Amino acid sequence: MALFSRRPKDPTPADDAAVPADDAVTADSDATGATPSGDASAEALTAEPAPSVSISMTSFGGLGSGPATPPPAAPPAAPEGATKRVLGPETAPTEGVESVPGLRDNILVRTALTDLSTPPAATELLQVARQLMQGHLFLRVKGDARAILSEGREIPLAVATVGERRFVMAYSSGAALQASIQADGDAETSALAQPSLSILRHVLAQGYDGLIVDNYSAPARAVIPVELLTKALETHDADAAVKTLLAGARTDQTPSAVADALTRAPLWVAVGQTPDGRPGLAEARSAEGERFLELFSHPLELAVLQRKDRAAPVTGAQLAAALRRDTQLAGVVIDPAGPWIRLRRDDLAPVLALPDETPAPGSAAPAPDAG
Structure with a gap:
């Protein structure tokens, strides 16, 4: 009907x-x-x-224009200014x-x-x-x-x-x-x-x-x-799995539910440049100096931050590989503009259990590295 x-x-x-x-x-x-x-x-x-206002495509900060292949395999540490991020509201009213x-x-x-x-x-x-x-x-x-x-x-x-x-x-x-x-x-x-x-x-x-x-x-x-x-x-997730969980009421099960969604939902990272011009993935740091990779459920979540970073797609398997390779990463923070959530390594067990992706013939692009 x-x-x-x-x-x-x-x-x-x-x-x-x-x-x-x-x-x-x-x-x-x-x-x-x-x-x-x-x-x-x-x-x-x-x-x-x-x-109504006229919105040029440059307003999107790269919405939908990220590389079709994974981000660079081994960029250096997060770009200058990627720390001490100002987060939006953690939860919905x-x-x-x-x-x-x-x-x-x-x-x-x-x-x-x-x-x-x-x-x-x-x-x-x-x-x-x-x-x-x-x-x-x-x-x-x-x-x-x-x-x-x-x-x-x-x-x-x-x-x-x-x-x-x-x-x-x-x-x-x-x-x-x-x-x-x-x-x-x-x-x-x-x-x-x-x-x-x-x-x-x-x-x-x-x-x-x-x-x-x-x-x-x-x-x-x-x-x-x-x-x-x-x-x-x-570029949206047809199920809006991560966004829906972040917008909903938080319970003790929310971190595990979000981590499970990360294994199959489309995700994006923010790719910027270090002062010496090399690419790097944006990170946030806690008051204690812990490093958290920034993830986004949709390129719009990055666009509203008005940064020069570009949204690049990443799979759950690539995220898992990056976390395994950089053991100094404490976890991830998702959708910093809010509602957001911070997941530590213990929360990310479903993601870390994902096997490495097998590159397609002729493609040697491995998983992204946060630093």
């Missing part, structure tokens, strides 16, 4: 989606013959356009996660939106995008979403029009949903939570121009252009 309705070829907005010329954002439903869903009531849409009782917000996306400037900087939109790699978003559906699903009908998406561009509309929180109802006055709608990655994939598959998150919650709203979504999904 298809959950989302397909985008019609050469869509034209319905008559009731028209708004005065000075309103740059209009909205309609994307189901053929369907009435606009509640958050897509154009007549009542009086908010200013959701903020655990209080105030329901801005409306009974609806759990995507607290990381909500927080990233709250931190936006006016207008937002490119790096701030990257912050929003990286948090979209986990959790859920809400859709507003005209009528009873459960009934529509039980009848096997497709869910009509609310779509906003910005000039000739069309954006799917989604919400990070119950409060953002309430703001949309207050904006259009249509209470005959229901909320439907869907995995964020499912929504992003649908945006790309159906040829939309991007995603608007929390359109009625200015200034805490953002336009995520399709170019950014495309780059993000080119």
Whole structure:
């Protein structure tokens, strides 16, 4: 059963989606013959356009452009400045996660939106995008979403029009949903939570121009252009295994669960240069001087740090080889921008148990070395 309705070829907005010329954002439903869903009531849409900025590919700090082969086999110690890293929040907020009782917000996306400037900087939109790699978003559906699903009908998406561009509309929180109802006055709608990655994939598959998150919650709203979504999904983990664990509640089992995920999830390291121009992998150091290799669950996690390092892919087996070769590494720190976790060697037993990779014929690139 298809959950989302397909985008019609050469869509034209319905008559009731028209708004005065000075309103740059209009909205309609994307189901053929369907009435606009509640958050897509154009007549009542009086908010200013959701903020958007032009993001060049250089803003990604190498997102998706890392080498297809493993990083250098034996770089020297971490680049100058790779120590004493400033870490973001270790865990996701655990209080105030329901801005409306009974609806759990995507607290990381909500927080990233709250931190936006006016207008937002490119790096701030990257912050929003990286948090979209986990959790859920809400859709507003005209009528009873459960009934529509039980009848096997497709869910009509609310779509906003910005000039000739069309954006799917989604919400990070119950409060953002309430703001949309207050904006259009249509209470005959229901909320439907869907995995964020499912929504992003649908945006790309159906040829939309991007995603608007929390359109009625200015200034805490953002336009995520399709170019950014495309780059993000080119390199994402389809299961979002590591990111989901880091975003969730921490328990005594979290370190072992993350370590197990590292054995199969795509990972990245930060490759920089030492003062003498040689490559090196970025490390962090504890107050006691212990060395921890920095790992990233997605290149966006490195991009938001605004460093000159480049994201390079690494497998669990290559990570294991690097840890075995450099016994002075105390462990790894994952996603330093937060939520993050530090795993010591004892925690990394599942990774260290991985066998060395057998190089493909004609390829002699061994595992990366942190120093």
